[in-house]
């Protein structure tokens with residue numbers, strides 16, 4: 323029987339993060355949520371009886387620290403950190419601005435890194451912890467016109483491998499999940515703006531379908547279970563075969 327864990331999940335106001343939160347709550351874990359949309363956080367928090375939430379922008383310098391403090395106040399400890407919040411940017415490389423680089427690297431790589439620095443001391447002391455970084459198949463295999471996004475997500479793979487090595491002796495496992503295309507707001511925005519075409523996109527995917535958020539939630543649930551204790555430092559592609567070329 324897996325023990326109930328205290329879990330902080332970023333980007334849990336919608337999309338993949340909200341589905342992960344629902345699944346882990348159903349499994350009996352205690353959840354602390356965060357995102358920018360307070361209304362969505364309030365609704366989800368009530369629905370899943372979360373321990374609490376803090377709304378705000380993760381890219382604001384003092385927010386990660388405030389978030390971890392607030393999660394501690396509400397749950398007592400953080401056993402599991404799920405770095406899920408992220409943003410996509412479709413752009414030919416020559417059109418990427420310095421500001422784009424700052425924003426994407428900050429949210430997709432620097433913030434997850436910062437949150438790791440804020441939770442690992444306690445996990446080491448407890449001699450148990452799980453960190454799951456939600457990367458992207460773009461970070462594992464590359465994606466034309468998404469070089470900045472891909473670079474930020476590839477960074478998470480290196481981060482997970484290095485932390486996994488550093489923290490293994492303390493019972494802490496760190497992994498990256500690399501989803502293929504999931505039809506959340508992130509993808510709908512790309513479809514609506516014409517950056518990607520639905521039929522062409524599905525044609526490129528070997529299984530000819532989108533990943534369901536539930537599939538990612540189920541994998542997260544497995545990775546934090548006792549059965550997955552031996553899985554650490556891994557970069558797990560959940561992509562309907564997209565990584566195979």
Ligand SMILES: NC(=O)c1ccc[n+]([C@@H]2O[C@H](COP(=O)([O-])OP(=O)(O)OC[C@H]3O[C@@H](n4cnc5c(N)ncnc54)[C@H](OP(=O)(O)O)[C@@H]3O)[C@@H](O)[C@H]2O)c1
Nearest residue numbers: 333335336337338357358359379380407408503504506508
């Ligand atoms: N969808 C895909 O096809 C796909 C594929 C591979 C990987 N991923 C990755 O999966 C993760 C979740 O994406 P998704 O598809 O669920 O996207 P989504 O529906 O757009 O949700 C993104 C989540 O991140 C939060 N967020 C975004 N910017 C934030 C900021 N500056 N501060 C705080 N929270 C912020 C959003 O909160 P608010 O809405 O409240 O602002 C929302 O909860 C991302 O890391 C993404 O890169 C997605």
